[in-house]
Amino acid sequence: MARTRVRTTSLLPLLALSTALALVAGCGGDSDSDAAGDDKASNPAKAGGQRPVVVVTTTWEGAFAKAAGAEDIKVIVPQSVHHAPDYDPKPSDLAAVAKADFVLYAPFEPYAAKIREAAGSKAKLVEVNLDNDPEKAGAEVARLAAMFGTDEAARKWKAGFDTEYARLNGELKAAWPGGQSPAVVNQVFTGWSAKLAGATSVGTYGPEAVTPAQLAELSAKKPALVLDNAHMSTGTVLPGSGARQVKIVNYPGNDLDLLTVYRNAAAELKKAMQP
CATH class of the missing domain: 3.40.50.1980 (Nitrogenase molybdenum iron protein domain)
Structure with missing residues (x-):
């Protein structure tokens, strides 16, 4: 080729x-x-x-x-x-x-x-x-x-792709804190990364900034992670909630390798799930 x-x-x-x-x-x-x-x-x-x-x-x-x-x-x-x-x-x-x-x-x-x-x-x-x-x-x-x-x-x-995706999904599930699927809040365009991690989405936000009412509603769900969109971030999404914010990148690099997007997201998610 x-x-x-x-x-x-x-x-x-x-x-x-x-x-x-x-x-x-x-x-x-x-x-x-x-x-x-x-x-x-x-x-x-x-x-x-x-x-x-x-x-x-x-x-x-x-x-x-x-x-x-x-x-x-x-x-x-x-x-x-x-x-x-x-x-x-x-x-x-x-x-x-x-x-x-x-x-x-x-x-x-x-x-x-x-x-x-x-x-x-x-x-x-x-x-x-x-x-x-x-x-x-x-x-x-x-x-x-x-x-x-x-x-x-x-x-x-x-x-x-299927082989690599399954590998990443397995590694992330093995990294679940306490063996339990983490609760996450994800930006509307980062849901794929929650799926990759096998995480449980308890709410979404965006693309606009979170309103005070949304902040209260989403924080009350006590998410462990917030999966933010690096391309349209509005800053700290749930301040004071204790949730770790993870930057998710949708766009590949100049090598045009789509799999790298999943590998990079998996690395960020795995790091965020560590104690």
Whole structure:
């Protein structure tokens, strides 16, 4: 298999995105867009037996694309920057999109269609459901692979993912304090990490900051852990409750390794569960 090439540049600031976009910079969304036209006749890369050229808005979409079997992946938004409106335009963005077979974006990134339009690209615009829940992530990887014509690569990835996920889940359950599933409060977009730990979610919050009423309600449930979203943190969530706050990162790094997200979360959770 060819070595994955990952390149990052800046994102076109096409329109001043709303504050709502900033609020959901760490979330995912449901999608079944572009269901039509996935056959070989509508996909030149697939018809020719070649791996597609894929442009993605962030490393999260990039990791899904890589897991699905894509090898030529260009990331527009660097992993280190969480809010797309912070970028300045670069001509290389348009040039990359113009050469792409697919442009992957999330539903909370409404600028993707404008990027393609500005570049005059014929690329297939694909909305991705960014959710690290293992079932949802696996389904999305399989869906992308069907578009890319890389089903076998995706199946191999999924087999390795299932094995590693089971290992991490087992290690975290073995680390439960007193052998009991810990009670946790999780941000609305970190529920997957509670599932990874086998933890018991007793409440959720966000994406907005916790209100005084929510603070009282969630603290009364006496959670051991608060699973915060590193990409949209509002600071200490339950001050004075005694709960340990764990920073959960949703986005992969520049290597586009989705499994690293789970390993890093497992390491943070295991540390937080120690006496």
